[in-house]
Structure formats: C-alpha cells, structure tokens
Amino acid sequence: xxxxxxxxxxxxxxxxxxxxxxxxxxxxxxxxxxxxxxxxxxxxxxxxxxxxxxxxxxxxxxxxxxxxxxxxxxxxxxxxxxxxxxxxxxxxxxxxxxxxxxxxxxxxxxxxxxxxxxxxxxxxxxxxxxxxxxxxxxxxxxxxxxxxxxxxxxxxxxxxxxxxxxxxxxxxxxxxxxxxxxxxxxxxxxxxxxxxxxxxxxxxxxxxxxxxxxxxxxxxxxxxxxxxxxxxxxxxxxxxxxxxxxxxxxxxxxxxxxxxxxxxxxxxxxxxxxxxxxxxxxxxxxxxxxxxxxxxxxxxxxxxxxxxxxxxxxxxxxxxxxxxx
Numbered sequence: 001x002x003x004x005x006x007x008x009x010x011x012x013x014x015x016x017x018x019x020x021x022x023x024x025x026x027x028x029x030x031x032x033x034x035x036x037x038x039x040x041x042x043x044x045x046x047x048x049x050x051x052x053x054x055x056x057x058x059x060x061x062x063x064x065x066x067x068x069x070x071x072x073x074x075x076x077x078x079x080x081x082x083x084x085x086x087x088x089x090x091x092x093x094x095x096x097x098x099x100x101x102x103x104x105x106x107x108x109x110x111x112x113x114x115x116x117x118x119x120x121x122x123x124x125x126x127x128x129x130x131x132x133x134x135x136x137x138x139x140x141x142x143x144x145x146x147x148x149x150x151x152x153x154x155x156x157x158x159x160x161x162x163x164x165x166x167x168x169x170x171x172x173x174x175x176x177x178x179x180x181x182x183x184x185x186x187x188x189x190x191x192x193x194x195x196x197x198x199x200x201x202x203x204x205x206x207x208x209x210x211x212x213x214x215x216x217x218x219x220x221x222x223x224x225x226x227x228x229x230x231x232x233x234x235x236x237x238x239x240x241x242x243x244x245x246x247x248x249x250x251x252x253x254x255x256x257x258x259x260x261x262x263x264x265x266x267x268x269x270x271x272x273x274x275x276x277x278x279x280x281x282x283x284x285x286x287x288x289x290x291x292x293x294x295x296x297x298x299x300x301x302x303x304x305x306x307x308x309x310x311x312x313x314x315x316x317x318x319x320x321x322x323x324x325x
Contacts, residue, residue: 049286052279059276062180066269069178069198070262072128076200077258079126079133083205084251086116086123087218087244094225094241103232110229117222121146124202134202138172143202144219151219153203158217161209170208173201180268196264205254207247214240218247 090113097109125142126133135143138154145151151158154171162168177195207217215221221244228237 045286049283052283052286056276056279056283059272059279063269063272063276065178066180066265066272069196070265070269072131072133072198073200073258073262073265075126075128076133077255077262079123080205080251080254080258082123083120083218084248084255086120087248087251090116090222091241091245094229094237094244097229098234098238100234106229106232106234110226113222113226113229117219117226120206120219120222121151124206134200134205136170136173136199136201137176140172149223151206151217151223153208158203158206158208159210159215159220161203163209170201170203173203175199175201178265180265180272196268197261200254200258205250207250214243216247218244218250221247 093109093112093116097106100106100109121144124134124144131139132141132143136154143154145155154173156168156170160168161170175197176199178198179195203217206219207215209216215224221240225237225240225244228234228240
C-alpha cells in the first residue's frame with residue numbers, strides 16, 4: 001500500500017488533535033480539581049454526585065438552624081440568670097426593710113424594688129434577633145405588658161389564669177419544636193418525639209395564677225411587696241418576701257430545662273456535623289480528581305504534545321508549521 005503525503009498529514013493532524021485535547025482536559029481537571037466537568041462525561045457518577053450535593057445542602061441548613069436555636073436558648077438562659085441575680089438584690093434590699101420604721105426609708109426601698117421589677121419586665125421582653133425570647137409561640141409584640149397595675153402575657157392577665165376556665169388560657173403559648181433531622185411523622189408535624197423544643201414561655205419562668213390567695217408570679221409578688229412597703233406594712237411585706245423566695249424555684253427549674261434542651265441540640269449538632277463530614281468525603285470520592293495521578297498524566301500529555309510538534313516539522317512544510325506555532 002502506497003503511503004501518500006496526505007495520509008501522513010491526516011494521521012499527524014488526528015494525533016495532534018488528540019494530544020492537545022488530552023492536555024486541555026488534564027489542565028481543566030487540575031484547575032477545577034474535579035474528575036469531570038460535564039455530566040455527559042460520566043452520567044452515572046454525576047447523578048450520584050448531584051444526590052449527595054442535595055444531602056449536603058440539607059445538612060448544612062440543618063446545622064445552621066441548630067446553631068441559631070442554640071444561640072437563642074443560650075441567650076434565654078443568660079436572661080433567666082440575670083433575673084435570678086436581680087432577685088438576689090431584691091432579697092437583700094427587702095430584708096433590710098424588716099428593721100426599718102422610718103416611712104421615708106421604706107419608700108426609698110420600695111422605689112428601688114420598683115426599678116428592679118421594671119428591669120425584670122424588660123428582661124422578659126428581650127429579643128434574639130427579631131424574635132421575642134419568652135413569647136411562647138407568638139412573636140407579633142412584646143409578650144409582657146402592664147395595664148392598670150396588672151401583668152399581662154400575650155394580652156391575658158397572668159394572675160387571672162384558671163386551669164378550669166379556658167377563657168383565661170394564654171394566647172400564642174404553644175410549644176414550638178425544631179426538626180433536627182430525626183424526621184417527622186407522615187403528617188409532617190414536628191413534635192416532642194421528632195424534634196427539640198426551642199420555645200420558652202415567659203409565664204413558665206415568672207409563674208402564673210393564684211395560690212393560697214397570693215399571686216403565683218414573681219412580678220406581681222414584687223409589686224405587692226413594693227405596695228406594702230409604701231403603706232408601711234412591714235410585717236405583711238416580710239410574709240410576701242418569703243413567698244417570693246419560694247417562687248425563685250421557678251428560675252432554677254427554667255434554667256435546668258433550658259440546659260437539657262441545649263444538650264440535646266449540641267448532640268444533634270455533633271451528629272449533623274459528623275454526617276456532613278461523611279457526605280463531603282463521599283462527594284470527594286465521586287467528584288474530586290486524584291491530583292497526584294493527574295499531575296503525572298498532565299506531564300505525559302504535555303510531553304506527547306511537544307513530541308507531536310517536533311514530528312510535525314518533518315511532515316508539514318515549514319511555512320504551515322510556523323503558522324501552527
């Protein structure tokens with residue numbers, strides 16, 4: 001068979017194109033650090049990679065949500081601890097009033113207690129971002145307000161609560177749960193069995209209703225104590241103070257309950273982050289190029305390209321060869 005110049009040139013051109021294509025693809029792999037850059041290059045692996053990417057995006061969203069919830073609970077915990085600190089100051093100042101007979105001094109102590117009570121109210125209306133920390137399931141307005149000396153929670157008088165009277169139940173005080181990846185039931189509802197509670201009800205912290213003729217919440221008791229001191233009734237004020245000290249137990253319970261929820265969320269975060277690491281390893285297996293191996297291939301492709309160019313000088317007229325360069 002006679003080998004013509006056109007046959008040699010055609011064969012050379014095909015080799016030239018193949019070598020430059022191999023080098024270009026290798027350069028792209030090294031630059032992108034991906035085994036393939038188009039779905040058509042490996043449809044099966046690409047489909048698996050897309051599925052893993054979706055799982056990664058979902059896991060990252062879960063992690064962000066859990067971190068936000070942890071921040072919210074941590075802030076709520078710090079605010080409750082602040083209330084506990086305020087109460088310690090209340091106890092110290094109110095105890096001194098037991099031995100005071102001068103009404104002017106009693107009024108001064110009462111005024112200090114009034115300021116501390118207002119501080120408690122402000123603390124219970126604290127925000128985390130754009131959310132009220134202690135509003136339960138509501139967030140349209142500050143949960144606690146005072147009207148005609150009565151403390152209201154989401155518009156309902158705290159002292160009027162009666163478990164036998166639905167009309168006294170607090171609005172927007174349902175528990176809110178966060179899906180942390182356990183999955184919901186078929187209904188899609190997230191509850192205590194499928195998530196972690198992230199809402200904190202302010203009335204659970206301060207107390208609500210009446211007990212033995214006494215207000216069962218810290219704010220109302222402190223207001224009552226203030227009024228008794230202004231009226232010079234130190235004996236009744238000391239009785240109210242003792243009852244107020246009993247209510248401090250609400251603070252300890254709330255702190256412990258939030259601590260339990262924080263622990264659950266921290267465990268959920270650890271689990272999600274561990275799963276995220278595994279997913280990213282899986283993604284790497286499906287998409288990432290072996291940089292060491294591809295670097296060797298790249299050098300081989302580059303050498304083949306250079307050899308092809310050198311061979312071309314003996315096959316193609318110099319003028320055309322120079323043009324190609």
